[in-house]
Amino acid sequence: MQFASSGKHSFRVILRGRVFLRKYRLLLVVAPLLIVADNLYADEVNPVVLNENSAVKVAVSDNPNLAEVQERYKALLEVPSQVGTLPDPMVSLNAMNFPTDTFDRDQEPMTQLQVGVSQVIPFPGKLGLKEEAAEYDAKAAGHSVDEVRLQLVKNVKSKWWQLYYLDRALDTVKNNQALLRQFITVAQTKYETGKGLQQDVLLAQLELSRLMDQEIQLRAIRRNQAIKLNILMDRPANDVIVLPVQVSKSMPALADENSLYLQAEYSRPLLKQMETKIEAAQSRLDLAKRDYYPDFKLGVTYGDRTGDNPPPMGGSRSDFFSVMVGVKVPLYSGRKQSKAVSQRSSELQMNRYALLDEKGLVTAAISSAVTDYQEAKQQFSLYGSGIVPQAQQTVQSMLAGYQVSEVDFLNLVRSQMTLFNYELQYWKALSDAKQALARLEAAVGEESIYE
Known part of the structure; x- marks a missing residue:
């Protein structure tokens, strides 16, 4: 009975092994085709390497949404003289x-x-107030252009660093695939010489298949992110984007958080826009009061x-x-002029409350970006200087131990997958830190956010 149970177990192992081998062979056939298809895009258009600053320049120059807001600003500049004339x-x-x-x-x-x-x-002063309100509207539209440009730059930088992370993740997947193939070769050699188990070979092949599947998913995610970046730059959605491999990994120290709040009050275009709307609302309130005069x-x-x-x-x-x-004669002032004054008073208060609310949101965005940056900065340093090198040494040591049958193969594979995850976290920390800086610059309204 014990022998029969052992035989059934061996049969199940062999059956699972055959299933794994089929999946593994299928992925070995599909993955190269995906890589060839991906390379075809590059061969067709011969893409130029796009760094972060270049992407920002292209977007600021060509983005249609920014151009739309700029034209609206130009249109509003023509209004004051119209409403201020008899x-x-x-x-x-x-x-x-x-x-x-x-x-x-x-x-x-x-x-x-x-x-x-x-x-x-019109009664003296009415035309001047109309022109003044229109001038404030145009000024607010100018701040709106600056705000849209600021958010565009933030979005471009964020998408660029997301793409950079995906590129490094794909490189990490490929490197780990090569390492697992080395494991498979070692495991097969030991199995053929009677010093290893077939399960070791199957386990390594399964992990390799999982990495191939992960590569397929990462390529799809990268393509979707590239589409979004292309749209921001007003380029065809399927244009190929190639990023440089070497980038700056510096993590500068930030200015004090309270000083960033003060900078935002003076520099953030959105806050300036809302302050200008308050001035426009005040002019319209004064005009409504002047409408009591004939x-x-x-x-x-x-x-x-x-x-x-x-x-x-x-x-x-x-x-x-x-x-x-x-x-x-303002004969119906109780139903017209008085109601207009009440309306304009409420609109003025509405704009004041909106400014207070937006200031709270801006300070929250600053604090959130600072927190995210500090966290990612510390993680990047920890992974780069400690965890990843230690994990690499662990894998090398376990591989050497496995070759002389001193380390279990399952532990070897686990250490390799742990290294793989740590390497992904290292690049993700870099990307997250850079994206947090982009959000912080947008929240403050300028790039001088460092000590």
Whole structure:
């Protein structure tokens, strides 16, 4: 019975081994095809290496969303002079008091042809306030352009560093695949000489298959990230992006967090935009209060008459000259002007509260970015100077021990996969730190965030 149980166990091991071998062979066939397909893109377009600064320059120059906001700013610059100018005068032509029986101009003394000009004149100060509010709107739009540019730069840098991490992750996967192939060769040699187990070979092949699957997933993720970066730079979505291998790994010290808050209050375009909106709302409130005062309308009319006066006056009929002055009476001020003042007051308070809320969000974004940067910086240093080198030494030591049958193969594979994960964490820490810096620059509103 014990022998039968052992035989069944051996049969299951062999069966699983055959399944693993089939999957392994399939991936060995598919993976090279994926690599060839990926290389075809590079051969077609002969891509240029794109560094971080180049990507930012291209995006700032070509991004359509930024161009749209810039055109809106240009359009608003044309508004102040329009609203600050008097309304166009009205020219009138009138035919007055024509007799309906003959329509003869000489028949009646009051028959005349008139030409007149009238002009609406708002109460003093109204036009100036309208122009002032429009100028603030244009100024706020200018700050909006700066804010959109700032967020665009942040997004480009973040996508660039995500791509850089994926490139290094793919390199790490390939290196570990090569290491596992070395394990397979050693395990097969020991198995063929009777010093090893078939399970060791199957286990190494399974781990290699998993790495191949992970490579397929990483390539898909990288392509999706490249599409997003291409869109930000207004390039075709399927353009190939090649990044440099060597980048700066410096982790500069940041300025004090409170000083970053102060910098943001003076430098962040979004806060400037909201402050300008408050000024515009104040001008509109002043204008609403000025609407209690009436507007004026001035007009002059010249009347041309023909024919002669009857005796005893006699002589030709003289022409007429008329002057008109009109005043708009705010008769319904309780339903119009008062409501407008109340509306503008609420809008002013709304903008003030929005500014306070946004300042809180900005300080939170600064603190969050600082925290993420410090964490990633410490992890990058720890992985680079301690954990990864130690894990590499552990794998080399275990491989040497396995070759002389002093180390179990499962522990060797586990140490290798641990090294693989640590190497990924090393590159991820670098990418996370750089992305945190990009977010911090955007939150503060300028790049001078260092000591």
